[in-house]
Structures are given as C-alpha cells and as structure tokens.
Amino acid sequence: MTQTARGSAAENPGTVLSEESAEAGRFESIDPRTGETVGTHPIHEHGAVRRAVETARSGQRWWEELGFAGRKRRLDAWRRLLVARLDEAAELISAETGKPLDDARLELVLVVDHLHWAAANAPKVLGRRRVSPGVLMANQAAAVEYRPFGVVGVIGPWNYPAFTPMGSIAYALAAGNAVVFKPSELTPGVGEWLASTFAEVVPEHPLLQVVTGFGETGAALCRAGADKLAFTGSTETGKRVMATCSESLTPVLVECGGKDALIVDSDADLHAAAEAAAWGAISNAGQTCIGVERVYVVDSVADRFVRLVADRVEKLRPGEQSTADLGPITMSSQVDVIREHIAEGTRRGGTAVVGDEDSVRPPYVDPVVLTDVPEDSAAVTEETFGPTIVINRVRTADEGIERANAGSYGLGGTVFSRARGTELARRMRSGMVAVNSVISFAAVPALPFGGVGDSGFGRIHGADGLREFTRAQAVTRTRFPMPLNPMSFGRSGRTVRRLVALMRLVRGR
Known part of the structure; x- marks a missing residue:
C-alpha cells in the first residue's frame, strides 16, 4: 500500500519483545495532526528479530495441534475481545494515523468480520479432502490437505494499520501458523495492541509477536528464518523485500501500490x-x-x-x-x-x-x-x-x-x-x-485480495488467502495391488505395452 513509516500502546511481555532485547535505542510515534508523541517503542535489531522468530516457532506446533476447532475457539475469543475494546483501538489508530475516529472504527469493523470468516472457513478450505486417483492409479486412495508453513513474517503499512496486516495475520493464524509482525514505524502502537490483546486469549505461547523499528528491522525479519514473508508497502520496497528473501529462498506475498x-x-x-x-x-x-x-x-x-x-x-x-x-x-x-x-x-x-x-x-x-x-x-x-x-x-x-x-x-x-x-x-x-x-x-471476506504487475502478487482474504499461508501436501495410500504395475523392476515386457493400449482406448478419443 505505500511506503512504511512512525507510532503506540502498552507493551505485553511475551508478545512484544522487551526493551532490553532492542540494542539500538527507542523511537517515538507521533500524532501527525499535532506533532505530539503518542508513544515510544524499541528499535529491534537482527538478533532480537531472530529470537522472536525462534520463540514463535517454539509454540507453533502446539497451536497447529489444537486443530481447526481449537484454534477457532481462541480466534473467536479474540474477535469478541476486539469488539469489546473497539473504541480503544480506534482511538489509537486515529492518534497514530490522524484519520477521523469513525474511519478508524470502520477499519476495525472490517478486521472483526475478516477474522470471523478466516476462523470459520479454515476447516473447509484447508482440511483433508479425497481426490480421484484416476484410471492409472485406481488402486490408490488419494488425498490433499494444506499444512501451515510454521512461522509467517508480516510487514505491514501505516495507512490501514489494523485492517491490512490482519488480512495476513488472521488468515495465517487460522491456518495454524505463528506470526512475527513488523508494523510500520508510523503505527507501531497498533501492532503492539493487536499482539497484546491476542496474548490475553492465548496466554500459553507467544504466537503473535511484534518487532518494531525502521527499514533495518524489516530487513532483519526477511533474514530471520521465517517460513514465509507477507509484505504490504511500496513497489520499490517490495522489490527490496523480495531480493532479501531470495537469499534464503523464503517465499513471499507482495501487495504493493495501485493507480x-x-x-x-x-x-x-x-x-x-x-x-x-x-x-x-x-x-x-x-x-x-x-x-x-x-x-x-x-x-x-x-x-x-x-x-x-x-x-x-x-x-x-x-x-x-x-x-x-x-x-x-x-x-x-x-x-x-x-x-x-x-x-x-x-x-x-x-x-x-x-x-x-x-x-x-x-x-x-x-x-x-x-x-x-x-x-x-x-x-x-x-x-x-x-x-x-x-x-x-x-x-x-x-x-x-x-x-x-x-x-x-x-x-x-x-x-x-x-x-x-x-x-x-x-x-x-x-x-x-x-x-x-x-x-x-x-x-x-470470501473474496481474494491482491494485484498484478507493479501491484504485486499473491492473495490475502478468502480461500486463496488461507491457502497462501499453507503448503499443499499430497498423500496416496495403496488399497490393493495393481494387476499392471509399471513402477517395478519386476514388471513383464508386456506391462507397458498394455498400459499404452489402455491409454489409447480410454484417452485417445
């Protein structure tokens, strides 16, 4: 959505890295209407960001093993908490961006609806489903399911500091991932608020962590060992994110600007x-x-x-x-x-x-x-x-x-x-x-969101958005021996010829 930029909220140990873990000082978030300080935040360097990813990974397996139903209960509780504290979040968004309070409320209404959709639809979209094995492999039971990547890094923008990153965060969590979120340096408080409220309903593990800072912190997240990186920002910054992630073949989702x-x-x-x-x-x-x-x-x-x-x-x-x-x-x-x-x-x-x-x-x-x-x-x-x-x-x-x-x-x-x-x-x-x-x-919520060309690639929201934060896993299981088995050194000389004749009969017309 464009360049990242400055921002505030209460810190919550376990979800937001402590001041001691940031080795390069702190920065202020500013109300652009008045120039007043909204809050101060740590600048997290590479070591702190890497530790955040490692900490997120330590709890991710627990989160995955809760299953869709267990995760839905926690995400539904988070949704209810967000609704209950919506005005509090709106005040913070308004302070860090300067937007009218009702516009901030509208943004949060969309957050809540998308969070509900992701939690409710993850089982249907990502759950194990049987597929036809086809005529050649009729003796196999075939299935596909979508497994979480593990830890997803999210780099968010300032213009919609809750709605836009939650299009990645909510869907990644619903799919079974842990998340490390780097909000814009203009709106760090919104990111910290999201993480602290999530920790209230999921206190067992720090599954949503926030790292704050400037471009160097974002680059550190690209190099910190996350299993996928979702970025929203300018096209030029998106290219730099892609180049950095390519060093480790980290897959990326890039949502950039538009005209x-x-x-x-x-x-x-x-x-x-x-x-x-x-x-x-x-x-x-x-x-x-x-x-x-x-x-x-x-x-x-x-x-x-x-x-x-x-x-x-x-x-x-x-x-x-x-x-x-x-x-x-x-x-x-x-x-x-x-x-x-x-x-x-x-x-x-x-x-x-x-x-x-x-x-x-x-x-x-x-x-x-x-x-x-x-x-x-x-x-x-x-x-x-x-x-x-x-x-x-x-x-x-x-x-x-x-x-x-x-x-x-x-x-x-x-x-x-x-x-x-x-x-x-x-x-x-x-x-x-x-x-x-x-x-x-x-x-x-059911529609995919993303662009083409200089607007980036990949999708958030909808079924495509859920799958974006998973890896497809295909599984076959032998139900009975095949009369003709070409994938064996013990096959007869007539096996392949018979298979060719079969293909000509059933697929050659």
Whole structure:
C-alpha cells in the first residue's frame, strides 16, 4: 500500500519483545495532526528479530495441534475481545494515523468480520479432502490437505494499520501458523495492541509477536528464518523485500501500490458514480492503495459527471476535529509528491476544477479535482496517495478500459455501467473490480485480495488467502495391488505395452 513509516500502546511481555532485547535505542510515534508523541517503542535489531522468530516457532506446533476447532475457539475469543475494546483501538489508530475516529472504527469493523470468516472457513478450505486417483492409479486412495508453513513474517503499512496486516495475520493464524509482525514505524502502537490483546486469549505461547523499528528491522525479519514473508508497502520496497528473501529462498506475498481507475459509461447512474468517485478518491485523505486515483468518463456524460463530483468534493474538509471529513497526510514526505503531481498536471494543460497547488498546506491537503490531464503525466501514471482525483474524457467505455490497463499497476478497479458492467470489469487488468460500487470487494471476506504487475502478487482474504499461508501436501495410500504395475523392476515386457493400449482406448478419443 505505500511506503512504511512512525507510532503506540502498552507493551505485553511475551508478545512484544522487551526493551532490553532492542540494542539500538527507542523511537517515538507521533500524532501527525499535532506533532505530539503518542508513544515510544524499541528499535529491534537482527538478533532480537531472530529470537522472536525462534520463540514463535517454539509454540507453533502446539497451536497447529489444537486443530481447526481449537484454534477457532481462541480466534473467536479474540474477535469478541476486539469488539469489546473497539473504541480503544480506534482511538489509537486515529492518534497514530490522524484519520477521523469513525474511519478508524470502520477499519476495525472490517478486521472483526475478516477474522470471523478466516476462523470459520479454515476447516473447509484447508482440511483433508479425497481426490480421484484416476484410471492409472485406481488402486490408490488419494488425498490433499494444506499444512501451515510454521512461522509467517508480516510487514505491514501505516495507512490501514489494523485492517491490512490482519488480512495476513488472521488468515495465517487460522491456518495454524505463528506470526512475527513488523508494523510500520508510523503505527507501531497498533501492532503492539493487536499482539497484546491476542496474548490475553492465548496466554500459553507467544504466537503473535511484534518487532518494531525502521527499514533495518524489516530487513532483519526477511533474514530471520521465517517460513514465509507477507509484505504490504511500496513497489520499490517490495522489490527490496523480495531480493532479501531470495537469499534464503523464503517465499513471499507482495501487495504493493495501485493507480486504480474508475470507468463511467454513458448509461451509468451518474449520482452514484460521482459519490463513489468522491469516496474512493478522498476517504482516508486519499491514502488508500485501492482508492480511485483516475476516472475515465464517456464524453457524452462527462460535463454532468464532473459537476457532480466537484459539488460533492468541494464540501469536504480536512482537520483534526471530530467534524472533519478527512485527516492529515500521515507520512510527511508524501506531501511533496502530492504537490508536484498537482503542479505538473496543471502545468501540462490540465484544469483544476476543485483546488490547486494552494490546497497543499501540511499536514493537510484539501481535496483536488483535475480534468484533462495528459496520460503520460505523473498524476496519471504514478501513485499520488493523496486526496486528489484526475478525470479524463474518453469516447467510449472501451477506450477507458484501454487507458486503465495501460499503466504498470493492476490492483483494483471500478466500473459504473448499467448494461455492460460485468463485461467491462472482466477486461480490466486488475486483481479486483467493483461494479456500480467502490472498494466493496475489500469488505467481502470470501473474496481474494491482491494485484498484478507493479501491484504485486499473491492473495490475502478468502480461500486463496488461507491457502497462501499453507503448503499443499499430497498423500496416496495403496488399497490393493495393481494387476499392471509399471513402477517395478519386476514388471513383464508386456506391462507397458498394455498400459499404452489402455491409454489409447480410454484417452485417445
């Protein structure tokens, strides 16, 4: 979802490594709205991170042997505890990211629902199932099941510091793994809070541990002996994570950025499409990897659509007060990116319908709507990650799809069309598409979440997400001797010829 970055909460021995185990000091998490310190956290170096992985491994076998039912009881208890303390977590998320409190609550609602789905569906998705042995191996009983890797390392982002990493953590735990979690340096307190609440319901072993720090701590986790690594962050950082994990052939799941497009066809419900564009682009101050960053609207309805979007967006206000619609830019360095994208877009012929360069007033950015921006400008090709939206006209929805697919990213997408929604959605080069809604796929626990191209690979959520944190194991068992056994030095000269004749008879037609 973009670059990692700073963050707070109570430490819990056994789930969060102690201060003494961090050899390079401590750092502060900061409220981006006020600059005030939210909490202080240890910087864990390589030795401490490796010990965390080793400690997690010591309890993982116990967790695996609880079985699906035993793990579900513990995960259900964790879910109930998260619900009971939801406002506490929301306050922490709001403090570390600056997002409005209700947005933090919405994030946690999604966490709870996904956790429930993972625990409830793990037996059906991952449990042992029989498969047909086929005609050649009719004497075998064949089965497949999905076994946990062991210890899964998770490196999470700051923009959705609970929902996004829990897409890996909850599913990995439900599959029988232990987890070592490195939260963003902007939101370490959220990670520590998750670990401490899990320890309350699973006190026997430290199965969810947190290591905090900066990029060096993340690199240490890649090298610490975990059996799989799940990363969410920028594409460039994802490449470095992959390179580091390749040193030990550690498999990786990589979910990176996006430059998601919304297609508005001539027959679309324009009011609904405009509302979706506003929410998809501006919510969470635009700091959403699956947010709407560009819109391709059919020319015949473009003027009306732009007016509807502008009318909606120009009413939205950032701030720290409870009535604010969006919060600050959490990572201060992103402000310069946002400013440059706005400036280049207008400098190269785009029109600022709402806002302009003066909308950037750190740590806040007022919503900005640009139209008719050249397709090769940074505002169209690169991830802006701010409360901006580019609306460009196209002759047809088909042209919109072509432009949407021309970029290097392929995470999510949106289509508004009454007659052709599903058809157009299937043609989008992306991991997920919403038809006549926006970002809805992320809220459906049964659907896989992930991208293609520069948006990464692998899937969290759904059955695919559960299997992502397991290894398939195939088992055959001989039920009776085969009349024809070609896999023996004692076979007769006619055995293979008879098998060939059999294949010609049953498979050659």
